[in-house]
Amino acid sequence: MLTLYSGPLSMFGAKVQIAALEKGIAFELVMVPFDRDDRYLPLHPEVARINPKKQVPVLIDTDIDLAGPLEIFDSTQLFEYLEDLKPEPALWQRGVAPRARTRQLELKADEVFFPHVIKLFGLQDDMQSAAAQAACAGCAAFYEYLERLLADSDCLAGGYSYADIAFYVAQTYAERKGALMTTATPRLMAWRERVGQRPAVVEVIAPMMQFLASQNRGVPPHLQHHLQNVVPHRPQQPRSTPA
Secondary structure, rough: OOOEOOOOOHHHHHHHHHHHHOOOOEEEEEOOOOOOOOOOOOHHHHHHHHHOOOOEEEEEOOOOOOOOOOEEOHHHHHHHHHHHHOOOOOOOOOOHHHHHHHHHHHHHHHHHHHHHHHHOOOOOOOOOOOOHHHHHHHHHHHHHHHHHHHHHEEEOEEEOOOOHHHHHHHHHHHHHHOOOOOOOHHHHHHHHHHHHHHHHHHHHHHHHHHHHHHOOOOOOOOHOOOOOOOOOOOOOOOOOOOO
């Protein structure tokens, strides 16, 4: 049994959910409590026990090791684990250099782009402030960087990968906080439309948008169509334990 602990608005949990669905890995999803201050309180006891940061996502695999459950945290570490667990379909690019570039792009989504978004938290009523404008400029510069990468490819790292998953979810948060993508990056906007139509992405993002609406929070215009339909959970195929 593979159990994933996430939260209704967890960017990092959503990354892992999408990746597991893309790979067809069966898992039980446990959504931890969430409060209006964008914190997951009260803390779920398993999350608090396993992750020293006391954050989701956390994954427990009770089948992989006869010595006891395997407990992992951190979305990128979980990407690596899912890739080892079920190599096909591959979500890291094949080859040493392409794989390294893909890993770096996934890292940049989390550690270069998303810190600009974090600076926008709490500034939605003051988007003309110097701090908000600087954060939006940082996001816009990253959009331009990705626009150049898409000149010769439909995906960020060549083929569809963890890099696409990571940035799609991070950009969803950027839109929520006011760092909007514009027609200045048409290739990137087309990429967002393509990725957003993938069944695994719809299955995760639609409930997130519906949760936002239920809490009277804004839903980005390009995602408001998710409010019209309830997306059923697709059954995953049973996984086989790697030799």
